[in-house]
Amino acid sequence: MIDLPSRYNPKDTEDKWYSIWSDKGYFSAKVNPDKKPFSIVIPPPNVTGILHMGHALNNTIQDILVRYHRMIGEEALWMPGTDHAGIATQNVVEKSIAKGGLKRQDLGRDKFIERVWQWKELYGSTIIHQLKKLGASCDWQRTRFTMDDVYSKSVLEVFVRLYEKGLIYRGSYIINWCPRCQTALSDEEAPHHDLNGNLYHLKYPLKDSPNEFVIVATTRPETMLGDTAVAVNPKDKRYKLLIGKYLILPLVNREIKIISDPIVDMKFGTGAVKVTPAHDPNDYAMGKKHGLEFINVMTPDGRMNSLAGDYQDMDRFEAREVILEDLKVQGFLEKVQPHHLSAGHCYRCHTIIEPYLSKQWFVKMKPLAKPAIEAVKKGRIKFFPSRWTKVYLNWMENIQDWCISRQIWWGHRIPVYYCKHCEDVVMVSATKPEKCTKCGSCDIYQDEDVLDTWFSSWLWPFATFNWPKDSADLKYFYPTSALVTAPEIIFFWVARMIMAGFEFMGDIPFKDVYIHGTVRDIEGKKMSKSLGNIIDPLEIINEYGTDALRFSLISITSQGQDVYLSKERFEQGRNFANKIWNASRFILMNLDPAQIRVDLCQYSKNTELSLINRWILSRLYSTLKEVSGNLKAYRFNEAANLLYNFFWHEFCDWYLEMIKPEIHKPENQVVMYKVLEKYLRSIHPFMPFISEEIWQILPHEGESIMTSSYPHIQQQLIDKIAEEKMSFVFEIITSIRNMRQDLDIPVTTKINCVIATANKTHLELSSQLSPLIKNLARVEEISVEEKYVHLRSSITSLIKDTHVTVPLEGLIDIDIELTKINSRIIQTEKEIGNKKKMLSNMEFLKKAPDEIVENVKTRLAELTEALKKLKAVKDGLR
């Protein structure tokens, strides 16, 4: 017999099977016209990334989908890859060279980029290795990187096409500027967070009457150096007469005009607002409208520039303090009010964003958004859970132009060239032009900026198939089937991919979007390094195993709800893996391979099989049916929990216990083997390693469970009557166990039992299965009677229409028994009352579906019968 350790040790199996699967090429998918394609593109993790629980959840879900679809006979492709993550990666490499005292400027652009590539070669595949530890069945040979040559070509092609279509333009606008990263950011990359700031009231004296002031309120007093007007609402009576007059800007002594604009909120602050067109989006708009001067007072690294006079070179926040002090000393600071505000923060380094006037490249989004909105509205793309549809549509309908240029070095350099001699020449081309299109000079240079990382990731569903090359792969696998991702990147990525899909492929990029929850710690905080609340998936894998990690994560992830984790949560998965291991071990210990070469189908149409076997097969297939329904609906936790309950509480707790005494009977051999073998296949997408390990030890056909087929649902083996019968038997057994426990009767004490029922089915069932009941309830003798007769010193419980009596001389406390039976009688009477009330309600009879009414009637009959029997039991007790 096979000798297996009594504990499952994941370390013995995981790496072994992963490399076998990989070596045999099971992960790779090819165009196959005979099969339905199923494709998923991975949300490419950053090359700088290390696996966290969010990845673990995200990729486990994808792996379940891919493995499941592979097993149901589809050509399943999971396209992997990584994202160059411009700013993040540049930051990492800058930090690493900083250790040697170097800045990127010291190296120069080319040398620095070389260093980034070196870094990528060394560490860039860390995350890929970690995904492998997770069991991810990606087609690794296709692994893409957004900076690869081929991929880069797609990116540049897209830029050129959009430019030629007039959807890309360059211009000076107020953008989100990160003074630390020293680059522009898109609106999405500058999320707002609340700040506790102050509202400073500043006094600006009137030019003609220096003792009179207009008081303005501001949260960023340092920008006053760039003020070129003060604005009031035209309807504001307080300021009506002042419109058109001039003020003297304190500290700077510049004359600035009082203008009127309806955008000014009379109720906010003093109703007068300082206008700094180069440092605020609203002010910028007013500046354009009123023809104001744009004075930029800051440097790109967030310090005051030469236009800031005495404040030059001060950091913006330091300047704020000094300016306030100076204003105060000179009597221009009216008051300071605490004020809650929110400001944009760099999503990479969390520095407070400076709204900054600069020349950037933008994509016009409205035209791109149109078909992308339609597709979702028409249901061609579905969100799961559906509530995200609204979030998506709301954003898309209010979409703003996308700032795509970044002042960093790591990324796709903008394919725009200028002539040193002709200021007005802009050449947009995927390859460097030889000479100026105007003057013919060869003195041309490329735009210094690179593209937003997301400007490459939004092409992921087709650029990974080498678009714009027209390939068979692209035709076959595009549109992809599903996208699995987190809510944070709906705008960054999902929405933009949909737009790109339509613009460049003329079709949706994916059909379903499954948005899973965010992984949080047990207090609901997002897991992050800085909070130190990380649970490292690799640590869990190391301690409990990959399957345990995967299963635990999935079973607690209800659709789209955030996941709250503590380490203990993973014990459930570990215990379950061990349970599967041991049940299999038990079966293997008792399995005679010669006995199992029987086709189960031969049993399907007749009753040759025992009730117990029919029951477990029915339960297996009922479960599998529900599992596939739930998988199709992206209810992974439901599917996982169904599989869990079936295996543990039905197959192990009941079935194996029931057949134990006759385990070598041929039909039991066949059924226990078949159920286990099919079960392993059905759990494989969730727990790939342990299922393979055991499957390989079990008699099996085929090379690997990974390439085997998902069990077909044998509808003819689903037998609801058998299920009902068995649950009746289980109730009998439980009730006897209950009585024993209630009365503190040791297992060693022998008890007998009388089962009495007038119900023929139950009568037969009880006598037929009395050996089973004896065994599982530890009863010495069972007699099955048609009529209930009270026995002296006995206790009786009622299961449906059946009295189960245990005679217990000297062990019974009549009072306790009476109390119990009374409470049961009261409960039954109460329920009878409810049912009668329902049935006497004409509205109910008229409006409720027949089936429901029938159920109530049946239930009432049962209850009435039960009440009679309970009373008989009670009478007997006295």
Add this chain to the structure above:
RNA sequence: GGGCGCUUAGCUCAGCUGGUUAGAGCGUCUGAUUUACAUUCAGAAGGUCACAGGUUCAAGUCCUGUAGCGCCCACCA
């Protein structure tokens, strides 16, 4: 300011299209075991389904409102 989610057992949460007696895991308590598994087995206790209205024959489930918690969006000087 707008939107979304959550509030169900001591804890963490399931509960899909309203329809018998509201479930699980963990924890607690009681008991068990000479071999499949103590990462186990058998059992128990524990719920006004946040609150207030409403719709309905019927509400944990649908609607409205309130409160608390959390998240997202917004040109909140």
